[in-house]
Amino acid sequence: MLQKSNTFDAVSFLIDFESGTLSEEDTIAGFQELINSGLVWELQGCYGRIAVSLITAGLCIQPGHTGAS
Numbered sequence: 001m002l003q004k005s006n007t008f009d010a011v012s013f014l015i016d017f018e019s020g021t022l023s024e025e026d027t028i029a030g031f032q033e034l035i036n037s038g039l040v041w042e043l044q045g046c047y048g049r050i051a052v053s054l055i056t057a058g059l060c061i062q063p064g065h066t067g068a069s
Helices: 009-018 022-039 045-056
Strands: none
Touching: 009 022, 022 045
């Protein structure tokens, strides 16, 4: 559902996220796309906090990091 093509649509993702219609898997994948693009850090603060929580939980990774310490 999240990606109908190879292009990530951040606006559609955010609308679906806000409406609560995404699965956990689609939410994590969408936040990973926002993290990869760097857009998440330009959005309202709550999105950055969610991204940090997902990174901390090991569900998302920062670009350039393998997740291993």
